[in-house]
Amino acid sequence: KPTKDRQRLPVVPQGIEREDFLAALAELQGQIGDENVEINDKPLKDGWYMEHPNTHDMMTILDDEELVASAVVYPSSTEEVQGIVQWANKHHVPIFPISMGRNLGYGGAAPRVRGSVTVDLGKRMNKILDINPEDYTCLLEPGVSFYALYDAIQAKGYDHLWIDTPDLGGGSVLGNTIDRGVGYTPYGDHWACHSGLEVVLPTGEVIRTGMGALPGNNTWQSFPYGFGPYSDGIFSQSNYGIVTKMGMTLMPNPGGYESFMYTFPNEEDLAPLMEIIRPLRISMILENVAQLRHVTQSVAARGLPRSHFFSGTGPIPNDIIHAAAGEAPVGDHTWAYYGMAYGPPHIRAHKLAIVDAEFRKIAGASKVDPAGLPADEYYFSRDRVAAGVPDIHELRWVNWAPNGAHIAFSPVSPIRGTDATKLFALGKRLHDRYGIDFFPAFCVGLREMHLIVEIVFDRDDPERKQAALDCLRDMIDEAAEMGYGEYRTHLVLMDQVAGTYSWNDNALMKFNEKLKDALDPNGILAPGRCGIWPKRYRGRGWEM
Ligand code: ADP
Numbered sequence: 001k002p003t004k005d006r007q008r009l010p011v012v013p014q015g016i017e018r019e020d021f022l023a024a025l026a027e028l029q030g031q032i033g034d035e036n037v038e039i040n041d042k043p044l045k046d047g048w049y050m051e052h053p054n055t056h057d058m059m060t061i062l063d064d065e066e067l068v069a070s071a072v073v074y075p076s077s078t079e080e081v082q083g084i085v086q087w088a089n090k091h092h093v094p095i096f097p098i099s100m101g102r103n104l105g106y107g108g109a110a111p112r113v114r115g116s117v118t119v120d121l122g123k124r125m126n127k128i129l130d131i132n133p134e135d136y137t138c139l140l141e142p143g144v145s146f147y148a149l150y151d152a153i154q155a156k157g158y159d160h161l162w163i164d165t166p167d168l169g170g171g172s173v174l175g176n177t178i179d180r181g182v183g184y185t186p187y188g189d190h191w192a193c194h195s196g197l198e199v200v201l202p203t204g205e206v207i208r209t210g211m212g213a214l215p216g217n218n219t220w221q222s223f224p225y226g227f228g229p230y231s232d233g234i235f236s237q238s239n240y241g242i243v244t245k246m247g248m249t250l251m252p253n254p255g256g257y258e259s260f261m262y263t264f265p266n267e268e269d270l271a272p273l274m275e276i277i278r279p280l281r282i283s284m285i286l287e288n289v290a291q292l293r294h295v296t297q298s299v300a301a302r303g304l305p306r307s308h309f310f311s312g313t314g315p316i317p318n319d320i321i322h323a324a325a326g327e328a329p330v331g332d333h334t335w336a337y338y339g340m341a342y343g344p345p346h347i348r349a350h351k352l353a354i355v356d357a358e359f360r361k362i363a364g365a366s367k368v369d370p371a372g373l374p375a376d377e378y379y380f381s382r383d384r385v386a387a388g389v390p391d392i393h394e395l396r397w398v399n400w401a402p403n404g405a406h407i408a409f410s411p412v413s414p415i416r417g418t419d420a421t422k423l424f425a426l427g428k429r430l431h432d433r434y435g436i437d438f439f440p441a442f443c444v445g446l447r448e449m450h451l452i453v454e455i456v457f458d459r460d461d462p463e464r465k466q467a468a469l470d471c472l473r474d475m476i477d478e479a480a481e482m483g484y485g486e487y488r489t490h491l492v493l494m495d496q497v498a499g500t501y502s503w504n505d506n507a508l509m510k511f512n513e514k515l516k517d518a519l520d521p522n523g524i525l526a527p528g529r530c531g532i533w534p535k536r537y538r539g540r541g542w543e544m
Helices: 018-032 078-091 146-155 173-178 231-235 267-282 295-300 318-327 345-359 378-386 393-400 417-433 462-481 491-500 503-519
Strands: 037-039 071-073 095-098 117-120 128-132 137-140 194-200 206-208 242-249 257-264 290-294 335-342 404-409 412-414 440-444 448-458
Touching: 018 037, 018 071, 018 078, 078 095, 078 117, 078 194, 078 242, 128 146, 146 173, 173 242, 194 231, 257 345, 257 378, 267 290, 267 335, 267 345, 267 417, 267 440, 290 295, 295 318, 295 335, 295 393, 335 345, 335 378, 378 393, 393 404, 393 448, 404 462, 412 417, 417 440, 417 448, 417 462, 448 462, 462 491, 491 503
Parallel strands: 071 117, 095 117
Antiparallel strands: 037 071, 128 137, 137 242, 194 206, 194 242, 257 335, 290 335, 290 440, 404 448, 412 448, 440 448
């Protein structure tokens, strides 16, 4: 294992001689400036969330050197992105675009193919091109974070505009959206809320989707479809293009909001709760992508290490978790529901009364009074996020393990008691098998939910990393056998997850590969991302 404090030789993409590669990089320096092409020959520094590396995954589940970039390049414009793509085709160099690279839990900034040249769009292409206060829309470059968009709207005094933010606000709005990330206001389905893309294709042409294709239009950000096939879909969770601009819709300030939190005492409350939540959510009485969290993660969200509570090995015993929860202001429980009601007081009161009557059908349900909670309680982080205010409190549970890192298992299911119970039991059994603490959180969309299970591991402990990876691989396979698939996954797991979407002899992947070969004949753009390998790589042992 290379030490972290020595100069490293840059990794060279497979199939290219070192000198040829260095000559190609020098040529690229001539194109976009010496300072905008950086060879990755420095020690790999992990940093932390707000000062994250763009050369590798700071939370890698593999060895540090497995998924590293050979170089990082910083374009300043769509034209420069086109130039980089043409350069990559000329030299057959794999390139991997990132917006900001804060895709933690799913691979961070790392490329799927070792030695790819990372195209860091966010550093120099970070402008908010437009905020339209009449249409409630904006147009963004890849480097605009949720914090930056929020701050810009505040600075303009646009009190009537809200944004939607995921759990952590430091990532790119564009990057999160094209990876189909979610947030927690009624605009939480980011992909559904975007309107219009500008994309550089793998052969260097640039297109605008939807109304953006009509010169002189003024509806690019308000009508997503335009005319003809709706092409935006193929640029999300794919490797078919580099997105250089994205339109996003903004939510109207609802004229008031109010967080609420209910706790429920028993593990078995999960199934009846889901039956209560489903009709409320589909009819929008529960208005936002809300979370039902397990107490183990809530205890971890206090930011203390697991060793503070328990020094043994294997999963932390239930009685210790419950004792720890009992000492905290929220009190002992097994499930906590975090939601928000939007609108002026009389509108909220109507919805909150229905929610209260329904949730109290679970014996022992309790509504938490925020007045009794300290200011740093996790409740207030959920409150900010559900009101579209970016936050990073969520990072605290990563402290659970020393050198804590996390990686997610995220299957989709209907909002049903039977499905929730099956997925909970599967996750619990496999976490127990590998001696891992189980952090399940059900994120309720509209007609479906994502179960997000975050495994926190010590990134300096190869044995725990392997256990986390084995556990994930088993969960993915066993969930697929039961008919559940992931909505998104980590780089390392993409081949496996793509392989579970296999209906009709992998017909969907065959279609994806046909598109890939047509759009990217040299296979230079993010090979292997989302399990899609270009012809040059297929069947040559790249899958993992
Ligand atoms: P964030 O900082 O919001 O987490 P990332 O930059 O890490 O976002 O983006 C998530 C993933 O989406 C990246 O790993 C990359 O594969 C892909 N991606 C991000 N930005 C672009 C882009 N502009 N064009 C194409 N793919 C992108």
